[in-house]
Amino acid sequence: MSILSELEGRRSIRKYKNKAIEQDKLLKVLEAARLSPSARNRQSWRFIVVKDSKVRERLTEAIGQAFVGEAPVILVSCGTEADGIMKCGQPRYTIDLSI
Template identity: 45%
Template sequence: MDFQSVLEKRRSIRKFDTRPIPKEIVEAILEAGRRAPSGGNIQPWRYVVVEDEAVRKRLKEASPLSFFAEAPLLILACFDREAIKKMPERFAELTASNAFEDVTMDAGKVEALRAQRANDEVEKASYAVYNTAISVTHMDLTAVAHGLGTCWIGMFDKEKVREILGIDARFGIVCALQIGYALQSPPSRPRLSMDDIVLQRF
């Protein structure tokens, strides 16, 4: 499937077949997430992969949504709260790989911005969250390219999920991505017009 078709085909699916997803496709989805870009290459995403039916049944307790954990694959997207501390190390890796060839940067300003982010808990968390969301999008679109349906879900009790899955407090929970063979083919969802979303052009 070409990329434009993937974008046009993607829908939020809420009814799934119980068929398991082949291991090679699950690995391809996770690999797509691993290869996502991130600011400073910090790669803060960490995944909890849930395929076991008994575990998914327990997870249903954590959400008011009847379809939560119904798909044969649920990827819980988390972020490592400690990842940003590795930014100097990740930055050095980028430099060593010539990522900044012919690029100049004001080292003083870079360090000042880095220190500001490192000392601001809200900024630090939001930075990790939106980078993790990029990773989830990569997995989402890869699943669609493999003929699967997906649904991002945020409406669940994160602490209940943390308790059920035994996730350490070091890892913040961003969302769950449900993946499976779709049992529905919903129409294209309403979208705002280009005039509504583009504020200005220069």
């Protein structure tokens, strides 16, 4: 499969199966996130894996997106360098974590 075909076939998922994510698949996703590009390759981020249903429920309430809480796992990405500001005044982590 080519990168172009992956981009063309991209979609947003809003309904999830009530099925646990296999650990090896979760680790592959986290590894892909870890290898993602970042400003100056600083990789100033942390990823939190949330499986606990009560914590997922609280996160869902906090962000106001009900479908998120239906996922069996939530990956929370956190910027760790609040002082990393680009010339335009935008914090680096807002760009890095959106990639």
